Structure formats: structure tokens, C-alpha cells
Amino acid sequence: MSAFAPWTTERAEAVVTQCASRPGPVLLTLQALQLEFGYVHPDAVPLVARSLNVSRAEVHGVLTYYHDLRTSPAPAHSVRICVAEACQSVGSRDLMHRAESELGVSVGERSSDTIDLEAVYCLGNCALGPAALVDGQLLGRLSPPQMSEVIAALRSETA
């Protein structure tokens, strides 16, 4: 039930063509590809380099620099927990521990049922922490029991 298109060269070329005329196009092209496919396929590197007339090294450099860009297919779900100071002060460490034990993974890993658990640094919800972004939706004032419920809900969607 992925919202993303399967990777094809034709489709990728169409995306790249749309971005090519914009100023400073490399990063925004990679972002557009990720929006379309959920990730940036390794074959995109030579394709983007050729279309935008830059070196492969340059494209690769940009692709690996930014935390947001990923080179493997998107997970079924993502849980991104804020671990920055304001959320730390109201228990984000406990929240992360709870998520790790529910998912059976450490932060930065993907669970067996393809839920990604990530740490992020501030979601702009610092007065209503601990905060998390679950499948792109911002949540606030989260407690560990609520985190368990959130993960259970994601699982029932996947099952």
C-alpha cells in the first residue's frame, strides 16, 4: 500500500526534466525523485549528473550529505522521535527507549515489519514535548504508553 511509484528510468527522467531548468537544481531534483519514489535509486546518480551536466561525484556528494535523502526504498511506516534538548527535559529518552523495545530495534534501524525508528533534532513543538513525527504527522505531549499505542496502530494498519 505504498504511496510511491515503483522506480523506472522513464519516470525518473520525466521528474528530472521537470526540475532541470530551475536555478541550483541538484538538491531539489534529488528531493523530487525521493518524493516520487520514496527514495533515490542508485541509478539516479548518473542520470541526474548527465541531465544537469554536473559530475557524478557532485551528485553523490549531495545525496550522501543530507539526512533526509535515502538510497533504499521507503519503509512501510516511520517513527521519528525528537531527541533535542526541550524534548529531553520532558522525557524523550524514555519515549525512545519505549519505541526501541516495542519495535525490537535500536534507534536508526528498521524493524522486521519495516517500521523505521529515527532520531530527529527538534520538530518545532518544543513547548508540547516530547514530540514525534509519525508517518509525517506531528504528535505532542507523548507518554511512553501512548508511544506503544501509536506503534500498535501502525502495525494493525500494516497487518
Next chain:
Amino acid sequence: MITVYVPGDSAARSVGADTIATHLVAGAAARGHDVRLVRNGSRGMLWLEPFVEVDVNGTRFGYGPVTSDDVDSLLDAGILEGAHHPLAHGTVDQIEWLARQQRVTFARVGVIDPLSVADYEAHGGLAGLRRALTLADEDVVAEVLASGLRGRGGAGFPAGIKWRTVLEAQSDQKYVCCNADEGDSGTFADRMLMEGDPFTLLEGMTIAGLSVGATQGYVYLRSEYPDAITRLNEAITIARTEGWLGNDVLGSGRVFDVEVREGAGSYVCGEETAMLESLEGRRGMVRPKPPVPALQGLFGKPTVINNVLTLASVPMVLADGASAYQSLGTGRSRGTQVFQLAGNIARGGIVETAFGVSLSELVNDFGAGTRSGRPVRAVQVGGPLGAYLRADALDVAMDYEALADAGAMLGHGGIVVFDDTVDMAQQARFAMEFCAVESCGKCTPCRIGSRRGVEVIDRVIAGVDREANLMLLDDLCTLMTDGSLCAMGGLTPLPVRSALRQWPEDFGGNS
């Protein structure tokens, strides 16, 4: 028809505002009331979110924090007529927490429908731009200079001086770049302004662009803020349709347009030269200065770079005149500052007030202490690169100079409160860890020093060779302070050293 306000601000949405809005409209209809729902920005009283307002003959009554279980009882109590209820806070304008503030930059946030052209103009929108269009470009810049407005992104550089440099630079093309990367923990004012009153930012950017001779603006907006990205893009579309942006700004025949560029999850891209690299599509590596961006900025062209709050304050400066703005504040810190109360705080949110208010007033009076009810132990001011202050040292006045004297910095105005369960050694370790994760990698003291810093703090905490490792940590801090190209590596030692100095007992030392 009765107008009901339920914030569409993402903080309000994060605690259930969408569900409340749906239930309220359905519940009102079931009781035979036809209501008009407005998704306003947040008033900034975040502990009261979701905060519902009902407009009764022009007076707005507030209720919060509302859960979906409360909706029926609120309607039954008669809130559509402004009736009392245990969650009632009376007339919103008279809530002391709000009434004590001086809302200038945030004057419209939470009050208006963020995308309503009529609301915007009815509440003073476009007055600044209209006045700017009657003045010579140099006079607009002179006005900004005279207002004393300083950059709200962190460095506090006078906006007018930057603008004048760009105005005087000769070039076929100039740019305005708005820094909306807002990466500091404890800050959310840029986000709330862009979600709650996006036209203000566009108006400020247009004034900047026209006065310095730039035709194109970019907003570099972090990807962690999807709602702000959507809202600002909607506002841009509307502004073009209205003729506020485009080839003939307000019929003046002058050109200015704005485009949103999304960040990609890098803290250091908030540093202005890294932001330029990222806008140009490259790795977000910091550039050495000079050349300053005002002379060689985006694509090598003269560029005004300002924070969201800086640019959003400009329309008010132009509308009411430099002296009105200048009359607020203290010393060389003029105007108002949008403080953000965050972390373990009972009443967190936006406090906009003239510079000079004390930190204690913000934390203890506005904030009412910790959310946990335990004693305050530490307060971090100015984001992850800012110092930690002790609970007994909060008398400091909140302005650029007084904070600098106290070894701290204002940064983007974020204030993060910790109660007495905080482990300051862990906070110091985190500062180094954050720097290691987010370093752009250009300079060794920052890239390697921060990783070494984490290891050394771990050894101190474990009690291994304590004295030797503390000395090593001190050397590392000095190296990072002196040998880093930007404030990422250069200021990370600030929170680390402030923690070490003031809470030695947390590092296994004697207090």
C-alpha cells in the same frame, strides 16, 4: 452565523485540534447551530492547546485545553453564546498572560484567518509595503536602520546595515533569502509565524527586495515543517493572484516574487553561507567569509539574508515608523523580542515583549515554573549552542548585551527549562554529540573535536582518569572555540563548559 476558531497550527494539531474542529462543527450542527469554522494560527498559549475561541458579537471567548471528550459538555454549557465552563478563560484579549505582552511581530498570529486577504488588510496588513512604495529606496533602508532592528536569527547584526550594503552593491541581479531553517531546539516562532500569518513574511520580503533592488526572494524552509511549507506556498499563490507579488507589485510596476525551497534535514544549513550552498543545490558546507553574502551571496550575487522574524518585523517598522519601533526595548536592543518558552515549563509558548524583561520573569512568571512541578535546575538560552544558566541566576535582563555579559547569548530567543532530575553531564555530552552529528565536516576541530569530546565526557562520567580527562576536555573546548570556521564548532563548548563549571557534582566532582 457564529464563528468558531480552532487553531490549524501544527502544535495545536499535534495535540488533537483537527478532531476537536470536526467534533465541534458536527456537534453544533446536531444542536441546530450553523457555525463558521476558522483554522487560525495559535495564540501562543501552547499549554492551553487545543484552544477554542468563539466570537460572540465581536468578543472572543476562549476555552482550553480542550479534549474531544469535552466538546459535548462545552456545547451543552452554551459556549456558542460565550457561556462559562470549567475550561473557560474569559475574553481572550484580557487573559493576563497575553495582555502583559507587546505583540508587534506576532500582532496578527492567532487573531486572523492566516490565508484570508480580507482579514490581513483589515488588521493592518500591507500598510508597511504601501508606505514603502511611496518612499525612495534609500529612505526605506534608512528607516529600517533607524528602527534599530537587529537580526533575530542569532547573531543580532543590524538589518539596516546589511540592506544598505546590498542596496549600494552594483549588480544585474540581487536576491533576498529568508532563513527559515529554525533548527534550534526550543524555538518555534518562525514556524508559528509562517503558519499563522504568512502574508507578513511575504510583505517583509517584498519591502526588502524592492528597497535593495532584488527581484527574487527565496525562503529556505526546513523539511521538518511540512505544514509551514504548505501554508506559505498557498500564501504565495494567493499573493500573486492579488498582485501583491509578481511583475507589478501593488500596481507599482515593480517586480518581486518569492519561492519556497525545502531543506533536507541539516542543522548547519541554518548557517547563512551553508544555506546559500544548499540553495544552490550543493552540500551544505560553510563558506569562509569574506566575501560577505551581502556582496557575493546566492549565485555570487548581492544577497540580503535575514531570519523569518527579522523580515516579518519589517512591515510594522514601515507602517508605524522607525521611531515607534525604536522606542521599545533597551540599550542597543531595540523593539520587541519573540521569546519562546519551551521544555519542562508549565506555561510554554510565545512571549513577545520589549527587550529587557528578565529571564526570571519569563521562566517563573509567564512560564509558572516547571511542568513537572519540581524545582527548576537549569535553563538553556539560545538553542543548542547556548549556555546553561542556574535557577538562582535568572535575574539577567534579556537583551543582547546583558546576556553576553552573563556568558550567554540570546540566539533565536529559545528558552528551555529543566527540572532537578536533569543530569548536566548528559546535557554536556549531548552538546558534543549533536555537534558531531551535524558538523558540516569542513574543519577538524569541529568534526573530530566533537567526537573526541563525547568520548572524553564518557570517561569523565565513568570516573576514568578524571583529572587528566577534564584537562583534555578543556583543551578540546579551547581548540574548538579558537579553530572553528563557524559557530557550530565555535560555540558548542559554551553549553559544555557552562555545565561543567556550574554543576561539577554531575561530573563526579565535588559541588
